[in-house]
Amino acid sequence: xxxxxxxxxxxxxxxxxxxxxxxxxxxxxxxxxxxxxxxxxxxxxxxxxxxxxxxxxxxxxxxxxxxxxxxxxxxxxxxxxxxxxxxxxxxxxxxxxxxxxxxxxxxxxxxxxxxxxxxxxxxxxxxxxxxxxxxxxxxxxxxxxxxxxxxxxxxxxxxxxxxxxxxxxxxxxxxxxxxxxxxxxxxxxxxxxxxxxxxxxxxxxxxxxxxxxxxxxxxxxxxxxxxxxxxxxxxxxxxxxxxxxxxxxxxxxxxxxxxxxxxxxxxxxxxxxxxxxxxxxxxxxxxxxxxxxxxxxxx
Amino acid sequence: xxxxxxxxxxxxxxxxxxxxxxxxxxxxxxxxxxxxxxxxxxxxxxxxxxxxxxxxxxxxxxxxxxxxxxxxxxxxxxxxxxxxxxxxxxxxxxxxxxxxxxxxxxxxxxxxxxxxxxxxxxxxxxxxxxxxxxxxxxxxxxxxxxxxxxxxxxxxxxxxxxxxxxxxxxxxxxxxxxxxxxxxxxxxxxxxxxxxxxxxxxxxxxxxxxxxxxxxxxxxxxxxxxxxxxxxxxxxxxxxxxxxxxxxxxxxxxxxxxxxxxxxxxxxxxxxxxxxxxxxxxxxxxxxxxxxxxxxxxxxxxxxxxxxxx
Numbered sequence: 233x234x235x236x237x238x239x240x241x242x243x244x245x246x247x248x249x250x251x252x253x254x255x256x257x258x259x260x261x262x263x264x265x266x267x268x269x270x271x272x273x274x275x276x277x278x279x280x281x282x283x284x285x286x287x288x289x290x291x292x293x294x295x296x297x298x299x300x301x302x303x304x305x306x307x308x309x310x311x312x313x314x315x316x317x318x319x320x321x322x323x324x325x326x327x328x329x330x331x332x333x334x335x336x337x338x339x340x341x342x343x344x345x346x347x348x349x350x351x352x353x354x355x356x357x358x359x360x361x362x363x364x365x366x367x368x369x370x371x372x373x374x375x376x377x378x379x380x381x382x383x384x385x386x387x388x389x390x391x392x393x394x395x396x397x398x399x400x401x402x403x404x405x406x407x408x409x410x411x412x413x414x415x416x417x418x419x420x421x422x423x424x425x426x427x428x429x430x431x432x433x434x435x436x437x438x439x440x441x442x443x444x445x446x447x448x449x450x451x452x453x454x455x456x457x458x459x460x461x462x463x464x465x466x467x468x469x470x471x472x473x474x475x476x477x478x479x480x481x482x483x484x485x486x487x488x489x490x491x492x493x494x495x496x497x498x499x500x501x502x503x504x505x506x507x508x509x510x511x512x513x514x515x516x517x518x519x520x521x522x523x524x525x526x527x528x529x530x531x
Numbered sequence: 532x533x534x535x536x537x538x539x540x541x542x543x544x545x546x547x548x549x550x551x552x553x554x555x556x557x558x559x560x561x562x563x564x565x566x567x568x569x570x571x572x573x574x575x576x577x578x579x580x581x582x583x584x585x586x587x588x589x590x591x592x593x594x595x596x597x598x599x600x601x602x603x604x605x606x607x608x609x610x611x612x613x614x615x616x617x618x619x620x621x622x623x624x625x626x627x628x629x630x631x632x633x634x635x636x637x638x639x640x641x642x643x644x645x646x647x648x649x650x651x652x653x654x655x656x657x658x659x660x661x662x663x664x665x666x667x668x669x670x671x672x673x674x675x676x677x678x679x680x681x682x683x684x685x686x687x688x689x690x691x692x693x694x695x696x697x698x699x700x701x702x703x704x705x706x707x708x709x710x711x712x713x714x715x716x717x718x719x720x721x722x723x724x725x726x727x728x729x730x731x732x733x734x735x736x737x738x739x740x741x742x743x744x745x746x747x748x749x750x751x752x753x754x755x756x757x758x759x760x761x762x763x764x765x766x767x768x769x770x771x772x773x774x775x776x777x778x779x780x781x782x783x784x785x786x787x788x789x790x791x792x793x794x795x796x797x798x799x800x801x802x803x804x805x806x807x808x809x810x811x812x813x814x815x816x817x818x819x820x821x822x823x824x825x826x827x828x829x830x831x832x833x834x835x836x837x838x839x840x841x
Contacts (some may be wrong), residue, residue, distance in 0.1 A: 300726060303707065383702050384745055384747070467733065468734065469731045471727070479730050479731060481733075489707040489735050492615075492618075493709035494619040494620055494709050495619045496623040497644070501619070
């Protein structure tokens with residue numbers, strides 16, 4: 233009798249909760265979609281107006297090597313080149329370190345390795361980029377100046393600072409992938425008489441390679457978008473560098489250096505927005521690549 | 532847990548949105564109260580109220596912030612908010628009516644493409660900033676002529692020994708081409724625009740510029756007088772020391788006004804704030820204290836074309 237009375241009440245309560253939860257999530261998601269669409273719309277309209285309104289030719293912008301706003305020359309190739317160069321170099325430096333750190337935490341000394349190394353690496357992710365920039369400027373740049381030719385400032389310094397900044401991204405994704413590896417894979421390998429090292433490079437690494445690559449791509453995406461730390465150590469001369477120890481610019485460093493000094497609506501300001509649009513498109517590409525890798529991973 | 536986070540996020544966003552809406556409302560109601568104030572001001576001096584929003588030049592920001600605080604202490608009904616963002620932002624926002632005051636290192640006409648919009652802005656020159664060429668103390672140069680500076684910044688001279696210094700390569704620490712400081716330096720010290728040289732360094736923060744000039748052998752850059760100390764060597768310009776006295780007397784030419792622009796004539800509250808800026812209390816107090824040069828002390832005046840008059 234009692235349960236008969238309770239059930240409809242409980243059911244009604246559940247339904248209301250369900251309805252509230254559902255409605256709330258829907259509103260949030262709609263809000264999110266509106267925000268994303270408006271950001272994309274804003275950056276795109278601003279970015280396109282360089283070509284549509286100010287009549288800067290798209291090929292001059294993408295392939296021109298002269299950046300001289302006073303003379304109406306808006307060649308952004310040096311910055312695009314600089315962005316790709318630094319983030320690729322950063323990924324090259326950081327990937328082996330991250331993968332080794334992840335292997336250390338999961339395969340070699342999982343007990344205390346994970347307990348000590350993981351928080352330390354996660355700590356790296358929490359340090360503000362201006363701190364990285366300042367450390368780079370105070371310690372790395374003088375070191376580079378004394379060790380290598382050039383002023384210390386340049387592509388190499390930028391890539392090294394970036395590589396440390398993307399370490400946590402790659403490491404944590406690689407650690408997760410390694411941790412999720414089925415035990416029987418390893419046990420089968422050991423059962424066949426393989427040593428730990430043989431197991432690692434013959435079985436474990438090939439199996440989790442797509443995940444590691446996902447981490448590397450995400451790390452590169454972070455490096456590509458990082459502005460402040462790179463700006464402080466790379467030198468920002470608007471030219472294609474001929475050496476790793478020469479001053480160069482990235483898309484982000486040029487945007488942060490100039491955006492606040494230019495008036496909204498001026499050609500130079502619009503050209504900066506076009507660079508922002510390139511950054512956004514590149515992010516799309518990175519996301520797309522990550523999706524592709526994930527799909528490959530599932531098969 | 533997740534729901535809580537979501538809730539928090541939405542609340543924050545909603546709060547931000549409502550704040551933005553409030554801001555707009557405030558502005559309109561302000562102009563209304565200001566209009567009332569204007570009318571009231573004719574018959575009696577009513578207590579000032581309303582809010583002043585200033586944005587723009589980061590070089591001017593600390594001064595406006597400090598003076599704004601003092602002004603608020605004197606006028607409890609007024610709130611003064613100061614944001615940075617750069618000269619370009621300040622001019623854009625004041626021209627668009629988003630802020631009451633736009634701070635700029637350069638004349639609006641030099642920065643804004645839209646001449647009609649620039650004409651609407653009323654210039655209030657509140658201080659003067661002088662800029663000195665600075666070198667790493669090790670290069671062994673104490674004075675440079677205008678021509679030598681031009682040759683250095685255009686890449687004709689690449690070694691300090693060519694200007695009686697050490698045998699050392701010159702490293703240029705420049706500002707980005709859009710910077711107001713660079714515009715001032717090029718206009719009044721070099722007299723010509725320069726290109727960005729390959730291998731040169733560009734930074735926009737005075738702190739970073741100073742650090743690089745201090746640490747990099749053979750470096751040359753330029754800084755506002757307020758940033759000078761023993762770590763960098765300010766070189767004489769055509770034999771004239773970069774000092775406040777020389778600037779005031781019109782002997783040292785590398786300086787620029789700090790402008791506070793209003794769109795049209797300012798309303799009563801903003802006008803009172805700008806008037807307060809020009810009082811001796813601020814000009815000889817805060818302005819000097821923060822390393823600027825008082826605008827009302829200048830024995831020379833300069834117009835937008837760069838013509839200097841006594």
